[in-house]
Amino acid sequence: MTPSFKEKVLRITKKIPAGRITTYKIIARLIGRPKACRAVGNALNKSPGFAASLPASRRVPCHRVINSNGQLGGYNDGLSAKITLLKKEGMKINKGKIDLKKFGWKIR
């Protein structure tokens, strides 16, 4: 089947390793729509999310996706949950910001 926009977004997001983060813009670029950053956010918003009760196939670490400027952005489940998860992953959040230089996920 032809993977829709949403499917691609989720697929890429699932590839994000723990302790690393990505931005909406990067994902948009990987998909092929560099300007669809907003749509990417929407896709993640509608996605199942990161729940332990969910099967790994459906689990999407949307909390590892933040704004391109290093801000946290939003979260459907509550921004606090996102911060907690990221901290548990071993990353330090500086005043609601994350060091993209250190934790920015790069694909080869």
Place this chain on the structure above:
DNA sequence: TCATTGGCTATCA
């Protein structure tokens, strides 16, 4: 099918 609206954004003034 089209028009409108809203949203986990990006970029610029």
Place this chain on the structure above:
DNA sequence: CTGATAGCCAATG
């Protein structure tokens, strides 16, 4: 930081 603008997707009528 606020507004405005741009570009994209999904839901709604």
